[in-house]
Amino acid sequence: MTRGVPIPDTVTLHVPFRVVKRGGRKEMQLPDGAAPPRRTDNTLVKALARAFRWKRMLESGEYASISELAEKEAIAFTYMARIQRLTLLAPEIVEAILDGKQGPEITLARLLEPLPADWAAQIESMKLAR
Numbered sequence: 068m069t070r071g072v073p074i075p076d077t078v079t080l081h082v083p084f085r086v087v088k089r090g091g092r093k094e095m096q097l098p099d100g101a102a103p104p105r106r107t108d109n110t111l112v113k114a115l116a117r118a119f120r121w122k123r124m125l126e127s128g129e130y131a132s133i134s135e136l137a138e139k140e141a142i143a144f145t146y147m148a149r150i151q152r153l154t155l156l157a158p159e160i161v162e163a164i165l166d167g168k169q170g171p172e173i174t175l176a177r178l179l180e181p182l183p184a185d186w187a188a189q190i191e192s193m194k195l196a197r
Contacts, residue, residue: 089174096171107167110175115164118153149179157186160193170194 084095090110121136130136133151137144156178163169173193182189 087171089171108164108169108174111164111169111173111178114150114175114178115153115156115161118150121147121151122154152182153178155184156182157189159186159190 083098086093087096088094090108121133121140124130124136125133130139133147134144137147140147160169160173164173170193177193183192
């Protein structure tokens with residue numbers, strides 16, 4: 068079988084994207100409408116794991132206070148107290164983070180800012196689709 072047009076040696080493909088910094092790393096941000104790849108943010112997952120682990124340790128009575136636990140873990144009390152607030156996140160937000168479905172607007176710095184106590188308001192403030 069012969070072809071009328073020769074096959075080129077190289078093919079050029081144009082993919083629109085921009086590079087953004089997230090958590091000290093550079094990531095590609097796809098244009099609106101493009102399906103983002105599911106990718107877990109290890110920084111967020113680690114922070115959630117720490118928060119729930121510390122909560123479990125405090126609730127079990129293993130440690131009497133956050134101060135005592137912070138001293139044992141060799142972590143600043145203020146940092147531990149801020150991370151502990153992650154245990155108050157709406158389950159939908161936690162699930163999205165663990166599944167890698169959180170949007171680029173959900174960062175650890177953003178989650179450590181004061182959030183509404185109401186879960187529906189949290190979801191709305193994070194622009195998380197239900």
